[in-house]
Amino acid sequence: MLRGRKLGRGVKVAPCVGPTTRRAPQPSGVMVPTRWLKFIFAIFLLPVCAVLWLIAFIGLPRPILLYVFGHELTHALWVWLMGGRVSRFRVGRDGGHVVTNRTNFWIALAPYFFPLYSILAIAIYGLLSIFYNVQPYGRLLYAVIGATWAFHLTFTCWMIPKNQTDLRDHGTFFSLVVIYLLNLTLLSAMLILSSPHITFVSFGADLAKNIGNFAQWMADLTGRFVQGAQH
Numbered sequence: 001m002l003r004g005r006k007l008g009r010g011v012k013v014a015p016c017v018g019p020t021t022r023r024a025p026q027p028s029g030v031m032v033p034t035r036w037l038k039f040i041f042a043i044f045l046l047p048v049c050a051v052l053w054l055i056a057f058i059g060l061p062r063p064i065l066l067y068v069f070g071h072e073l074t075h076a077l078w079v080w081l082m083g084g085r086v087s088r089f090r091v092g093r094d095g096g097h098v099v100t101n102r103t104n105f106w107i108a109l110a111p112y113f114f115p116l117y118s119i120l121a122i123a124i125y126g127l128l129s130i131f132y133n134v135q136p137y138g139r140l141l142y143a144v145i146g147a148t149w150a151f152h153l154t155f156t157c158w159m160i161p162k163n164q165t166d167l168r169d170h171g172t173f174f175s176l177v178v179i180y181l182l183n184l185t186l187l188s189a190m191l192i193l194s195s196p197h198i199t200f201v202s203f204g205a206d207l208a209k210n211i212g213n214f215a216q217w218m219a220d221l222t223g224r225f226v227q228g229a230q231h
Helices: 034-059 064-081 105-113 116-131 135-162 172-194 200-230
Strands: 086-092 095-100
Touching: 064 086, 064 095, 064 105, 064 116, 105 135, 105 172, 116 135, 135 172, 172 200
Parallel strands: none
Antiparallel strands: 086 095
């Protein structure tokens, strides 16, 4: 397209507009959306990553000191959150402990449901985002969260059967239920925050709907059982 312009004095050239044609792109072969390819690849990659992580955890030297430090530091952080005071903090390869003037089941069970290193990674990312553009490193953050969460989950499952006093002091069954529910809640919240398509409102609505469907199914099952018992 040429725009009208003046050539010399008093001479004006009218704009000349030529017809333009566009050709629709001709599909060549079968086209598969990239998004679906990534999803399928992730599905097959997930068990591979899990197996590799378990091989590394079982076959390589375990970072016991790193876990014990995070475990006891989580105790200390929750003591401070509850308004308590820590008078002694000890960490070693053979274990560790904190001495405090306050304790409850939140403080005792915190290392089993609070992934300290994952929360620390998110906090560092958020702090850096104030001063720098860190959006290009979002996938790196997800990778770090995945690795630290796997670290937290693996060591939690490894330590629970070892007769931990944290669980015994408040009842083993009660402690396991709390650990399971809080891990599930925190993981769901982090997945919602990382997804651009899911909100807390939509998640809550789906959860309420599924709970209603499950309750209805249980009521129907109970009714059939009662009717069968009467006959």
